[in-house]
Amino acid sequence: MSQNRVVQGRMVTADSLAELIEGESVMEAESISEADRDCPECGESVLEVGYMPSVTEFVTGWKCQECDWSETDRD
Template identity: 75%
Template sequence: MSENRVVQGRMVTPKKLAELVEGDSVMEAEAIEDADRDCPDCGGDVISVTYMPSVTELVTGYKCQDCDWRERTDA
């Protein structure tokens, strides 16, 4: 059930969104969700995705749909 979203004018899958946040490839990603917050840079809508960059790590990534802003936190 991986719902794609538009980010900066491009359609992305959950895995691709996770890779945009991480800056590298990821092992697995869950569904994209609305983060219910605004981008601190441009005020645009922020979406989130929980993913595994490695076998032992679970991360939640946040990405603005309109600009380059991104952030990651340990899930």
């Protein structure tokens, strides 16, 4: 199965989804999965991806497939 997903009308990989959430390049990203929640802004589906923005940090990020909303598990 392909790990590419459609986000806001364009195909993204795990790396490009992590970059959309982070706002800059990431070192590595795990595979994309469906999140167990809906977007708080528009109610559409949310995707989840784990990624490493740096050598010392692992972040889980969530991104709506239809709008600009995104969030991470950082404090």
